[in-house]
Amino acid sequence: MSEIALVYVPYGSREAAESAGQKMVAQRLAACANVLGEGRSIYPWEGAIETAAETVTLYKTAPDRREALMAAIAQDHEYDLPAILCWPAETTQAYADWVRQETRPA
Numbered sequence: 001m002s003e004i005a006l007v008y009v010p011y012g013s014r015e016a017a018e019s020a021g022q023k024m025v026a027q028r029l030a031a032c033a034n035v036l037g038e039g040r041s042i043y044p045w046e047g048a049i050e051t052a053a054e055t056v057t058l059y060k061t062a063p064d065r066r067e068a069l070m071a072a073i074a075q076d077h078e079y080d081l082p083a084i085l086c087w088p089a090e091t092t093q094a095y096a097d098w099v100r101q102e103t104r105p106a
């Protein structure tokens with residue numbers, strides 16, 4: 001087994017999630033962006049409990065590209081304080097090699 005990084009990010013709309021996913025893959029910061037179905041988030045914000053429809057994107061990247069991906073997402077995101085959560089994931093050597101190849105700077 002080999003390791004990649006998964007990065008979880010909610011967006012305010014499917015369009016925003018797809019646009020960000022396209023950009024991160026085109027910039028070779030992510031090998032893949034899985035835009036998942038709409039869900040609902042409940043959270044405190046500025047003194048009130050908010051409920052919002054959000055679309056989550058799960059990015060797959062090489063461990064050494066994780067910080068650059070997270071920084072690019074934060075800079076480009078529509079939210080003032082986006083949730084950008086990252087964790088390591090074990091995968092097959094072949095898939096990890098593909099992820100590393102697709103995220104290698106051009």
